[in-house]
Amino acid sequence: MNHDLGRLPAIFKRYPKSPESLIAVLQDIQKEYQFLPSEALAETARVLEVPLSKVFSVSTFYNAFSLHPKGEKVIRICVGTTCHIRGAKQIQEQLESQLKIKAGETTPDLKFSIETVSCVGACAKAPVVIVNEKYHGPVKVSDYKKLVKGK
């Protein structure tokens, strides 16, 4: 897949050109493109003068990075301890079966991704589901329609 790399220079400009900036640069690329296109990784390696293997190793070590495109709507289910004991698993399964994908996957039409996350710090409202940036909680199993359709 070809991706418009034109947005990269603006990102590189924000940080000193040193290996120390690697994580911050990748985070901004992830935010801009919703994933890390392979061309962008190569470009990052060149600009920051870090071996591509290092860039790849950092990209795969941290959960925040994805090497695959994500859906328009990213549904993040909290599976932290509090959410777990308050029924996060049922909610996860309900969403997985409704969207016919597993956590970590994206629907073929690139509309939805499901992800899990361990605690988002809103435990008081457990179980919590975040759709794009919006927090929902306490979520009930029957709320799946609202989560999928709502904005």
Place this chain on the structure above:
Amino acid sequence: MRLSSTGQLTQLRTKCQAAAKKHKKKVLVCCGPGCLAAGAQKIADRFRTVLKQKRIAGFSVQALKETGCHGFCEQGPLVVIEPGGTFYTKVKTRDVEEIIDRSVRKDEVVQRLLYKDPRSGKSIRDWAKIDFYAHQNRIALQKLGQIAQCDIEDYIAGGGYAALAKALTKMTGDRIIDEVTTSGLRGRGGAGFAAGRKWRTCKDVQSDTRYVICNGDEGDPGAFMDRAIMEGDPHSVLEGMIIAAFAVGSSEGYIYVREEYPLAVVNLQKAIEQAEALGLLGNDILGTGFSFSIKISRGAGAFVCGESSALMKSVAGQVGEPRAKYIRSVIKGLHDRPTVLNNVETFANVPVIIDRGADWFAKIGAKNNSGTKAFSLVGKVRNTGLIEVAMGTTLRKIIFDIGGGIIGDRPFKAVQTGGPSGGCLPQSQLDLPVDFDSLTKAGSMMGSGGMIVMDDKTCMVDVAKYFLGFLVEESCGKCVPCREGLYQLHRLTIKVSEGRATEEDLSTIEKLSEMVIIGSLCGLGKSGPNPVLSTMKYFKDEYLAHIRDKRCPAGVCRELITYEITPDCTGCMACIAVCATHAITGKKGKVHTLDQAKCTKCGACYAVCQHDAVLVS
């Protein structure tokens, strides 16, 4: 305006206080994590709009404050009218106008929004008199919820940065370290290492450069104290860090923030900019010649990066793998330079200690465990929220007096502290004083402050399996005992939960745990077996029920339970809608039937049934 002396800071404080006094009242809208998730932003916006329209004498929109977490998340969204502490719970946007008309314009209360004490049934007006707050003792969280989130003037008006001024002009670095040492402050990030001693070591190492880092990784799932502080009272963290930097002689600092906390990054950044603009951070702080800068380093979603050496690698843009600590990171830390790493809450305690003195602080709490500890009290407890209690407070007091007991008055079963490194404590330990040493002795750990209450519907095998699964995912994979050992422990707990285990497997778990504890490189592996060991210690019967009777007493482990629909079914079809495998059939108004062959035991029907007509056995 840049402040170039402590005198100017005092002047600014007087000015801010005078400005605040012009308003007869203050409206505090809690915008902490819990209330935000419940829609607090809309309420704050509505207040702003209506207040602008109404033009109330002696009140302006400036007296409307979006605050950090006030604490009682369960009752959110919260709105507090000060003075007087009128406490409104579960506020909706449509209540806003009435609150303004009756409680801001006049001195009346909106009765229906007050908190009702479940025991006496009486409404309580003043938040400080509610049981949830009355038993607390707030030091690190003192300003949280009382001041606007990102407002340095509010912070200064409340006495903020006075400790910094005192430290910079009236104390030497050594004096500050002595003070912190005498206070007995121990690190609030989990291990409880004496902060003063750490600072002393850092200062005594010969080096041209030293770093001060704040650990805001808060990886413990179920904990949100640090998030609340970073978002709601970021200046207290900055002030603590600047004092530490001055004490040890550092000019560069970092705050490492977990990537799941975007708002914390935004608010900290704002706070840094505000402090820089006033000359409280950056070059020549308060005209004293001392310079210190703080940068934010965003985490990227790895639990192990809360560990000191992994965190420092991550700050340097590398993969966050811990190293063996023959030499501690306080001696050889970031870029191999001496580095003070403390937790968010630890730093938030520092200004108060400097301000009020070590002796005052040391008197609070328990022996060798001075001060207070913040907890996120969550799970199956009635009053969930953010609390802070004196060290040595018993679990019973926290869970039953502050927490109000278990939801639905179900039986208490266990309380989990210390996250994936901690353990589950049973009923018999309820009178245990909560401090670093007592918790460790009981087989758990203080951890960073997650306190998760569990009732009889929580399966201890499932909890152990959950934590091991979490750690298997999060283990960095560098050392074999942790990577493979935890993996095998996880498999063994799965075996128990599926009813396939033998009693011999339990002794394998014990032996393997010992190996993982001894052999692992960092704290993740070294404490990883705690959840399984502590549940086996205190809930052996439950493990045996899974093994001998093939039964999960809590009704959680899928392989060992069945769901049934009882004749109480009203035929509302709610379960049919959520059953993913179409195992439930039936007509509206008629008792439904469940086809066991198709049932995957996901429990969705149980969760949606409003009529208690789904039975687990």
